[in-house]
Amino acid sequence: MSSASVSSRIPPLLDPYLALPPEASLVLLTSVLGASSNWLVLRFLHRALLGPDASSNASADGDTKVLLVSFMRDLAFWKENARRLGLDLDKLAAKKRFAFVDGLSGLFLPKQRALSGRGGEKILNSSDLTALYGELQQAIQSLGDAGRVLLVVDQLDLVLATGGDRVDAVGLGEMLLGLREHVHATVLTLSADSPLVSVQQTPLETDHAAFLLGMAHQADLIMSLRLLDSGTARDVSGVVRITAGNQTGEMDQGTQQRVEEKELLYFVGGDGGVKVFERGQ
Amino acid sequence: MSFRKRNVGVAQPGDQAAGRVKSEGIQQPGLRPSPVDGRLTTSTGTRSLDALLAGHAGLALGTSLLVEESGTTDFGGALLRYYAAEGVVQGHNVHVLGIGEAWGRDLPGLSGGESATNKEERKNPEERMKIAWRYERLGEFGGSRDRSISQSSGASSSSQTQSIFCHDFDLSKRLILPSSAKMHFVPTSLRPSLDFTDAEAASAPFIRFLTHLSTQLSSSPSSIHRVIIPTLLSPALYSSDASKPENVLQFLHALRALLRKYPAQLTAMITLPLTLYPRTTGLTRWMELLSDGVLELAPFPSTAIAVKAAPGASTVHEEPPQGMLKIHRLPVFHEKGGGGGESSGFGDDLAFTLSRRKGLVIKPFSLPPVEGDSEAQQGALEGDHGKATKADIDF
Numbered sequence: 001m002s003s004a005s006v007s008s009r010i011p012p013l014l015d016p017y018l019a020l021p022p023e024a025s026l027v028l029l030t031s032v033l034g035a036s037s038n039w040l041v042l043r044f045l046h047r048a049l050l051g052p053d054a055s056s057n058a059s060a061d062g063d064t065k066v067l068l069v070s071f072m073r074d075l076a077f078w079k080e081n082a083r084r085l086g087l088d089l090d091k092l093a094a095k096k097r098f099a100f101v102d103g104l105s106g107l108f109l110p111k112q113r114a115l116s117g118r119g120g121e122k123i124l125n126s127s128d129l130t131a132l133y134g135e136l137q138q139a140i141q142s143l144g145d146a147g148r149v150l151l152v153v154d155q156l157d158l159v160l161a162t163g164g165d166r167v168d169a170v171g172l173g174e175m176l177l178g179l180r181e182h183v184h185a186t187v188l189t190l191s192a193d194s195p196l197v198s199v200q201q202t203p204l205e206t207d208h209a210a211f212l213l214g215m216a217h218q219a220d221l222i223m224s225l226r227l228l229d230s231g232t233a234r235d236v237s238g239v240v241r242i243t244a245g246n247q248t249g250e251m252d253q254g255t256q257q258r259v260e261e262k263e264l265l266y267f268v269g270g271d272g273g274v275k276v277f278e279r280g281q
Numbered sequence: 282m283s284f285r286k287r288n289v290g291v292a293q294p295g296d297q298a299a300g301r302v303k304s305e306g307i308q309q310p311g312l313r314p315s316p317v318d319g320r321l322t323t324s325t326g327t328r329s330l331d332a333l334l335a336g337h338a339g340l341a342l343g344t345s346l347l348v349e350e351s352g353t354t355d356f357g358g359a360l361l362r363y364y365a366a367e368g369v370v371q372g373h374n375v376h377v378l379g380i381g382e383a384w385g386r387d388l389p390g391l392s393g394g395e396s397a398t399n400k401e402e403r404k405n406p407e408e409r410m411k412i413a414w415r416y417e418r419l420g421e422f423g424g425s426r427d428r429s430i431s432q433s434s435g436a437s438s439s440s441q442t443q444s445i446f447c448h449d450f451d452l453s454k455r456l457i458l459p460s461s462a463k464m465h466f467v468p469t470s471l472r473p474s475l476d477f478t479d480a481e482a483a484s485a486p487f488i489r490f491l492t493h494l495s496t497q498l499s500s501s502p503s504s505i506h507r508v509i510i511p512t513l514l515s516p517a518l519y520s521s522d523a524s525k526p527e528n529v530l531q532f533l534h535a536l537r538a539l540l541r542k543y544p545a546q547l548t549a550m551i552t553l554p555l556t557l558y559p560r561t562t563g564l565t566r567w568m569e570l571l572s573d574g575v576l577e578l579a580p581f582p583s584t585a586i587a588v589k590a591a592p593g594a595s596t597v598h599e600e601p602p603q604g605m606l607k608i609h610r611l612p613v614f615h616e617k618g619g620g621g622g623e624s625s626g627f628g629d630d631l632a633f634t635l636s637r638r639k640g641l642v643i644k645p646f647s648l649p650p651v652e653g654d655s656e657a658q659q660g661a662l663e664g665d666h667g668k669a670t671k672a673d674i675d676f
Contacts, residue, residue: 033610034619034627039617072571073541073616076544081617104534104537104538104541106538107535108531108538109491158530161563161567162530162531164525164527191566191570193566195560204526204564204567205563237618268618269620274618
């Protein structure tokens, strides 16, 4: 795995899918236990912040900015792994091109003293949907008006699972829709483990399935990660299936942008480098 | 009493070593940098489990391990006891949720052989130097497939006072807790609160534990802490309120937040009874998603052990496996995406054996030779025993 060169930072086969999504679109990444979507989220960040269309020559649009909201991981994790890709999140935060909302550190811990994030970081301390919406909207505005904002929400389903009776799938979907009005495009990661989707006996399961299916129907591009069906292999971490969403309404305006549906294998090396390849290669 | 003395003797070289190798970044006893990426790890108290954790050769600080077990056996509890005992011996703070102090008096004691060899090591370091230090380190790492790259630097110079990372315990002995042992037992309240208070009070057992943890962690910034949660959500220990998804998941999320907030101080190990909370439910899956490592213990039915014991003892000189171990997720490894760790046991067929002296030993599961395959096994395996073995394993 020593070949973590610049070229392997963004796997060539995935490159077309990682490009900044068209306006108002939703990209859904699903993961299962053992096949996390973190590496893919990092590639989206890399492509949006450093990619060829990041600091666009069409300066009317301005730079692409990213707001990362993470409910399962803290900023240290994202910083460390972004650094391996050559992405300095601190520097980008100082330039107001990146902002982080921490949904882990303060969400359910009993408050001891006021948690205050450092520059470019905001720590959520309430899982109430109205409060959440307010905080996130504020964070989007803090990135400034110029430029396109890519909203990346990592594991929004946690809010649903821990919300009990207060949060339901419809309410959460509406909140996300409200946020999407303020940004250029949205990348959302959700868990799609079969116990969460297929049985649907408890409210936790039915809510999760309803939310996931709702998002999948809204999405313009779905990349779902899963483990190999045939067991584990030394040189394969998992399978990524790329599915185009329901784009019939927009077919006439951009036919050449029609997403090619594919199923690829991927391998994440110990150093964070990723190889993506077709079956049999 | 004599035992206690020895205990102190064991702890001391750790302190000395800590003083000596401070420049290398090891401040605390019972910690060592991972051979993979240098992050600090601590021992689970079970050597073969340390060896499984994706090449880190220990449980990385700031991560948690969820051990699931089906059936009525308590192998997971044994793992917890070793983890707690290792913490006590290393002088770490041990926090136990839900179980009383009697549990703490039942921890396995240090096995005599360990301290004897330890004494010997200290007695004649010159003799020890004759053995190539490389292989010696390998022995301490736990044998099988470990790498000892980063450790080897300077190991030759400080080997005689090298702190012990993972001790050997003997289940038949009881660990005599030193007076300095920092064990904290936080009880859970069994009765559901009947008064109509706000939602915060409903999850009071968890809130109390979290407050306890965060005050302990913030008050002593250099101490190492271990969180032990035996049989999470078992009705014997928890009220029905606790097993509401929002309560337990909020707790696990908060625990995860603490682990990330103190990434150089805290580890956690949780056991979960799978018979009560099967893996096919969404609640269990969320608990798994909120943990860094997920292991599943699937013990063989007890009748199988009794039958299997006979051929195992007569043919091979090792004990027959008592169950299978499945790895569903490994700390750090799967968070990155999963891959590149050749020494992870992920996906392998692993079996475990719990014995009095060796503790819980995890090793690759191998089927006994098939009957009538060649003349080599005919002598030992031809009887009824061989047949029974085959039938048990054919699942």
